[in-house]
Amino acid sequence: MTVHPVRPEFVPDPALSQTEMEELQRDIAAAARFEDEMDVLPEAITRTGDAPDVDQTTLSTSADDRTEPPFIAGVDQAFVDDKAVSAIVVLQNGEVIERVSAVERTEIPYIPGLLSFREGGAILAAFAELETDPDVVLVDGSGRIHFREAGLATHIGVTLDVPAVGVAKNLLCGTPEQSLDERYPEGTRIPITADDSVETCPDGTVIGHALQTRQYDSPNRHINPLIVSPGHRVSASTAADIVEATADGYKLPEPTRLADSYADEAKATVE
């Protein structure tokens, strides 16, 4: 079956002018849904070895009461010269169900705010190889935390019309409600609100969270929080719930970690 664009008009075209790219992003943001519209609830996400302590049939929002835990996909890229390698790893109940990768030439350099036009082609090529239909996709980078609310996770999510979450290591824009330089305990969530740099929504709108998925025991050194934002069909708080539920002892959620290493592995195959 494989995963293909449902909105072909949103497929990122690196040949567009910067102004056209920004226009497209505004259209994508208008089509994006930053509220919960998934088929499964985050409570249904299980880790490896987790006992199915909850009745899966109560964890679905769809009529066709599913009995299976959700499919969570992680997407990440690696680069070799002018080639982008995109890797997707799908997990269910903490176990790898499928892995695919694709290689595409990068046509433009990295430009803050226009990342999807550099990496999007490779990502969509990888999805075209994917047999599994993921319930939600974790994309490396921003979703709604973006100048036009159309980061990479939003672009991919809306184009494929799949629930998507943005998982970034650094903040692109927006204002954290508390300093991100302090040491916070695991589980801490700090809202990121829109400011003047987010030109498409009112100041103060919560567009994502800093999420402390891991922390050292000693007060001396600390780990920086992840930056999590909704991509498509998820709310900001549910996006954080999903990342928290898929994190398993490391800073990055498992689908993202595994996609990261698989991308590196696939990179060795590229010349």
Next chain:
DNA sequence: GCGACAG
């Protein structure tokens, strides 16, 4: 002009 910016 300066700042500031995912991967």
Next chain:
DNA sequence: ATCTTGTCGC
């Protein structure tokens, strides 16, 4: 993102 050994501090 990528180039890369040791090393600081659990």
